[in-house]
Amino acid sequence: MSATIISGKEVASSLREEIKKEVNSISITPGLAVILVGDNPASRSYVKGKEKASKEVGIYSELKELSSDISEKELLDIVDYYNEKPSIHGILVQLPLPGHISEKKVIEHISPEKDVDGFHPINIGRMMTGKDAFLPCTPYGILQMLKYKNIQTEGKHAVVVGRSNIVGKPVGQLLLNENATVTYCHSRTPDLASFTSKADILIAAAGRAEFIDAAYVKEGAVVIDVGMNRKDDGKLCGDVAFEDVKEKASFITPVPGGVGPMTITMLLYNTLQSAKKHAERV
Ligand SMILES: NC(=O)C1=CN([C@@H]2O[C@H](COP(=O)(O)OP(=O)(O)OC[C@H]3O[C@@H](n4cnc5c(N)ncnc54)[C@H](OP(=O)(O)O)[C@@H]3O)[C@@H](O)[C@H]2O)C=CC1
Numbered sequence: 417m418s419a420t421i422i423s424g425k426e427v428a429s430s431l432r433e434e435i436k437k438e439v440n441s442i443s444i445t446p447g448l449a450v451i452l453v454g455d456n457p458a459s460r461s462y463v464k465g466k467e468k469a470s471k472e473v474g475i476y477s478e479l480k481e482l483s484s485d486i487s488e489k490e491l492l493d494i495v496d497y498y499n500e501k502p503s504i505h506g507i508l509v510q511l512p513l514p515g516h517i518s519e520k521k522v523i524e525h526i527s528p529e530k531d532v533d534g535f536h537p538i539n540i541g542r543m544m545t546g547k548d549a550f551l552p553c554t555p556y557g558i559l560q561m562l563k564y565k566n567i568q569t570e571g572k573h574a575v576v577v578g579r580s581n582i583v584g585k586p587v588g589q590l591l592l593n594e595n596a597t598v599t600y601c602h603s604r605t606p607d608l609a610s611f612t613s614k615a616d617i618l619i620a621a622a623g624r625a626e627f628i629d630a631a632y633v634k635e636g637a638v639v640i641d642v643g644m645n646r647k648d649d650g651k652l653c654g655d656v657a658f659e660d661v662k663e664k665a666s667f668i669t670p671v672p673g674g675v676g677p678m679t680i681t682m683l684l685y686n687t688l689q690s691a692k693k694h695a696e697r698v
């Protein structure tokens with residue numbers, strides 16, 4: 417039996433309709449500032465996607481493009497400018513940043529109230545303790561995809577491949593909050609397949625093209641592919657060998673058209689929530 421494909425595009429467009437309606441119903445226009453340092457083509461293409469999606473739902477978006485030789489101090493000053501700007505409710509600094517700039521410092525400089533990426537330690541701490549917080553967009557989007565398909569997490573064994581601060585760690589934490597039993601794997605995990613093949617829900621977030629094949633997957637597992645890799649022919653592919661794994665899994669997400677569109681959608685959602693909170697305060 418071939419797996420059901422979870423279309424991130426479909427889930428995203430349904431959520432974006434709701435976001436659009438709500439944006440139209442509130443008294444202020446949500447504003448998002450996107451800061452892009454340098455001219456990495458992949459980063460530029462993601463940022464364009466975010467801008468286009470913002471416009472489609474009626475969110476104002478402002479793109480600040482900066483040269484890769486900007487100093488850390490100059491970048492922090494620009495973050496400050498948006499921290500103070502009342503029409504901006506969300507700030508996103510596209511990662512990665514050039515080597516001479518501390519990502520940690522920049523993230524910690526963003527006001528937690530405008531941290532719609534959910535990367536600030538205050539928001540991470542709030543997420544870990546189950547308090548109201550901006551949840552990181554990719555993990556949050558994955559939860560929405562599971563919900564949309566009525567996939568149970570309670571009591572399930574979730575295995576996460578990857579432990580980055582932006583994907584691996586928070587997706588595990590959110591699944592734990594949803595009562596899954598969570599195992600994290602990473603580059604020092606010996607015999608990876610011995611762990612992944614136990615997973616009811618397998619999250620692949622390592623950034624290695626198509627390396628999760630059917631041998632890594634349990635029959636009937638739910639497989640979520642976060643990976644975003646370029647093949648030699650220039651085509652985009654995930655961490656999962658889709659054609660092979662889809663014959664063994666019960667649900668699977670494609671790349672493109674899977675987790676990616678959900679990441680952008682949750683960014684829009686977080687920006688809307690931030691604007692609503694702002695409206696309550698003034
Ligand atoms: N679809 C979307 O919206 C998004 C997609 N992405 C994509 O997801 C992928 C992961 O992103 P990100 O978390 O930022 O990447 P990082 O490179 O920061 O982290 C990769 C993680 O995978 C682990 N890893 C690497 N190789 C292996 C291996 N062979 N076996 C087991 N674990 C391994 C690393 O382990 P260790 O810690 O030991 O180094 C690390 O924890 C990338 O392809 C990225 O492009 C990212 C963000 C959003």
Ligand SMILES: Nc1nc(=O)c2c([nH]1)NC[C@@H]1CN(c3ccc(C(=O)N[C@@H](CCC(=O)O)C(=O)O)cc3)C=[N+]21
Nearest residue numbers: 461462508509510511512533644672673674676677679
């Ligand atoms: N501060 C910050 N926040 C991020 O959320 C962030 C970041 N930095 N740096 C890079 C990663 C990566 N990321 C993606 C978002 C959407 C797609 C996406 O929409 N992908 C489409 C395909 C896009 C294409 O065709 O190029 C898809 O999967 O269908 C991909 C990747 C967000 N990231």
